[in-house]
Amino acid sequence: MGRRYWLMKSEPGCFSLDDLRTSPQGISAWDGVRNYQARNLLRDDIQVGDGVLFYHSNISRPAIVGLARVVRSGYPDHTALDPRSRHFDPRATPDSPIWYMVDVAYVTALPHPLTREDLGRHPVLGTMDVLRRGNRLSVQPVTPEQWRTVLTVAGLMDPLEHFAGAG
């Protein structure tokens, strides 16, 4: 299986793209996910090298604000074992950790954030899961086409590159 792409949501007041950028070596665990569907993605599907769209939620202008990549695949989320953590889950044990996380590395901020309005009026991006009303999944799959389109619309990829070698 080749590289896959994901969108990860975070409230910037809790953990922002800038928090990731300024983490040691630009790397942080994506911890605290307490939803089984998202857990399954973290544990089973997300692989090293996968691309991540970093999305800021629960603010006045929610938006895709940057890119990250996965640098460690799923491993037990130890914050579930820590009674002092606000992500503590008394059901979790070292043998049965229940919750999983991955490590992600900062890649870049988008020159301009892509707001929901931006996404919604684009023919390709308008179908993204994140726009679906009531969708609360904090880790979501993104298609390769959506990934490429985000990069192009954000100005991170020269559209003329498609024609390289064509003449």
Place this chain on the structure above:
DNA sequence: GCCAACGTTGGC
């Protein structure tokens, strides 16, 4: 701050 949508819990 409001509230709709969603996931989880727990009584039955």
Place this chain on the structure above:
DNA sequence: GCCAACGTTGGC
């Protein structure tokens, strides 16, 4: 196994 109650998420 059903489903009402509850807590949380997250756009607006």
